[in-house]
Amino acid sequence: MNWQLLPQFAVSGLLSGGPIALMALGIVLIFKSSYIFNFAQGQLLLLGTLLTWWLAVERSFPLWMAIVVALAASAMLGLLIERLTLRPMTGQPLLSIILMTLALGQFLQGMALLLFGGTQRNFPQMFSAANPYKIVTPFIYNGRNIQIILKQNLVWSFVVAILGVVLIAAFFRFTRAGLAMRGASEDHELAQSIGLRINRIFGVSWAMAGVVATVGGVLLATSSGLDLNLSLLVLAAFPAVLLGGLESIPGVIVGGLLIGLSQGLVSASKIQFIRNSAEIMPYIVLMIVLLIRPEGLFGLKRIERI
Template sequence: GIVLIFKSSEIFNFAHGQMLLIGAAMTWWFWSDEGMGLPLWLAIIVALLVSIGLGLLIERLTLRPMTGQPLLSIILMTLALSQFLQGLTILIFGTTQRNFPAIFSVTDPYKITLPFEYNGNPIIVILKQNLVWSFVVAMVCVIVLVLFFQYTRTGLSMRATAEDHETAQSVGIRINRVFGISWAIAGIIAAIGGILIATASGLDLSLSIVVLAAFPAVLLGGLESIPGAVIGGLLIGLAQGLVGLPNNDFFLGPETAQAIRNSTEIVPYVILLIVLVIRPDGLFGQKRIERI
């Protein structure tokens, strides 16, 4: 979602976490007895439609009037928007943590026995169902987006707009329509992400903070590359998992190993800093050459 907005409008959306939170909160409200009491599948569909409307509303009321303004002003607008949406969520849903419906099992993991042994014991890989299916859903979304950009007229228009706004407008592409569609799709992606995360951790206000770990992944892969964002996310997740391994005591000593395990939250930013020093455009980002 962050990459999509940046590709089409060159705006870094700091309100994506709050859009994610609202998508999950709306799903809970449409599903729960405190709200509409709809079946879960219908609640998800309605929440996705609401997220589309939210994306269109954000683009039309807050960002379209900022057209032609300095980039810093637009970035500050997205920051203000994130705080407004966070406060609106607190006002409507409160600060109490809610039980979210379990779409996938959290307590019944998949167990895969590998054809290898360690000290005479078989090696068993344990994978949580919700994480496996969240990954599958994410990959399906990526494939759908790639096909959308590659083969649909709207997707090609969005790619042309991302390359050059003025040239795209000169050949008849409606730039404002492209921006609106981009924000609508970003709303859908944010809602899907919020639903998947809330399934595992429940629904509370900290859900929006999850996106802070997505920023390094996006910057690592490249702001204009959707596959790069996926690869960046996998690299960040793998690095955090390796740093948090409980078996590092043998190599590092218990105190050092514990200190490293406690630093898993800063790992994404350390990796990002190293990569940006070596390759400022990210692993798959495009280098821009502009005439001054």
């Protein structure tokens, strides 16, 4: 362990957990309302971000306007996906629904490649890259205080991501629509029998997931650039969802931050092999969660009857 690097890597790991939490949130939104685990979330994110880039760079919209238009478009895309692909699958077995979102992911990935090509692109910078924030810690190494250097985009994407998660949590907690969605997640038939429109609720949750995906994608693109591999970053969010618990919105923050932190911690190692394991750290955490506490930290434990 490089002890003098540990604070730096721990904090940047924790901060990179923000966007992971936001991606996990998109998955939880859909799962909470409709019991569908959306494996195509990464491709939703990719398409939303590519659209933002296209509007901002190719069509030279102001960045804020490009983002607003892309958010609206990805909400529409979410609605469209729910109507065309998932609604015919109502009542089908789990395998078919899982495969439907996987197929959707493949389809959207191919679509993105066909429409936008596979080249690496520079995403417009929102936060200045020149002046990183510096924090002096009380830890002393070689007679000097250890300094943590944080890139602005890392800090701000963390702030925006956590703000997004808190906003959605508040929406679920305090609004009527949020209450209806929580009700629908308890029991579809029961919710329908008291007059909630299940189809509309599913649609709204997909639209919200589309919006959340695009926000996450834009945040990720500002720090890591934009190419088709952006959709693969969501693969780190799946374990975060399970770690936090599938139904839990506070869980995604904790799950995302823990995943980010675990990646940061192994990156501080002196041994190359362990340093390289940062990329599969989410999945090692996932295996441990599945073996020890499959329902996650804040999830519901379900009891089954025949």
